[in-house]
Amino acid sequence: MITINNLSFAYKKQAPLFKDLSLEEGAGQIIGLLGKNGAGKTTLLQLISGLLTPNAGEITVNGQIPIKRSPEFLEQIYFVPEEFIMPTVKIFKFVEAHAGFYPRFDRTLFNDLIKQFELDQNKVLSKMSHGQKKKFRIAFALSTKCQVIILDEPTNGLDIPSKAIFRQMVAGALEDDQTVLISTHQVKDVETLIDKILLVDNGRIIFNNTIIDLSEKYDFKIVSHLPEQVLYSELNPMGYKVVTAANGNTSEVDIELLFNAINDGVKFN
Structure with missing residues (x-):
């Protein structure tokens, strides 16, 4: 599913963030990516998503090289960043325009998730609160049924009831061939979901173990x-x-x- 071999990466004029990092994760897991501020969690997610280019080493996701951003790769991965800007369109228009890029998109599931989050599909995305935007992005991500779903600080901006709904959604919406990678500092929000823990520190995976x-x-x-x-x-x-x-x-x-x-x-x- 996700294979990383001898990855090295550094931002310009900065010390290497990762050096010779290797990792292999299979399907059917909810993985918690933890680490201190500045440990490189978001950078690692962006590398896996093909938004950044490794300086050395190789990353593959289902046999695809992320940085090539091929249609075959993009239709099987969905990344919800911590911060994002939404377009000035209504929810249902966004879905009409984007659902077709994901062959396994489940409209019935999306409608159910939106209903649970109490979102009106006639709402304009850019005019919604940050928490409402986050709810929409999470609902859309889960509805794509992508084999890899990446969530960076997904519970930031959610109120307490919405956090509970989020946990129920993730637990109930996944299939056996999907992997969800969650990066968060709010571990109490997700600890009942996580199957496996990865801990990043000083450019290395210093802990990799299952909850069981x-x-x-x-x-x-x-x-x-x-x-x-x-x-x-x-x-x-x-x-x-x-x-x-x-x-x-x-x-x-x-x-x-x-x-x-x-x-x-x-x-x-």
């Missing part, structure tokens, strides 16, 4: 007193949030706690 594997190997919990064997802990109003080795039961993964632990130097197998 983590839940089987580690316990993420709140305790009143620190246990003797603890991998990582944080103060909490109820005591401590801790990560420990699993005791035989599966645990719900606290992605924010995991992220902080990794940045603190904790090594997860």
Whole structure:
């Protein structure tokens, strides 16, 4: 699905952001791309989308080279950036003009998603609020049924009810041959969706693991007193949030706690 071999990239007159980065991800996943500010998350998404050219190395998406921007590539990938400008057209006119570029576009699904987001198809896109524009872009992206859907900070601008609807949409609208790549700082908004976590730091993938594997190997919990064997802990109003080795039961993964632990130097197998 997504293959990166020995990728190197730097903006002009700046130090390399990526050097010899390699990654391979298959279909049927919702992947969370995490990292500190400036770690290169958005840049990596733009490279995968063909919006930036690698300085060295190779990226392929379903066998296509992104930077060539071939019709075969463009019809199977959809990228929703964090910031965007919408045209001065009504929603239904935008769909009429753009849905045809995506062979698997599902109009029934789109109408349902728009209804859930309470958007009027006669609304002019450029006159909508940022949150409404974001809802539209998410609904359109999911309706394309593209094999790769990339969402950069998708919950920014959404109110609490809309975040809940977003999670339901993503969980319910995907097929087995699709992969969704979500970059976000708002991990609490998406942690019930994510199947796998990638953590980028200093131009490298420093963590790549599935939620299932983590839940089987580690316990993420709140305790009143620190246990003797603890991998990582944080103060909490109820005591401590801790990560420990699993005791035989599966645990719900606290992605924010995991992220902080990794940045603190904790090594997860």
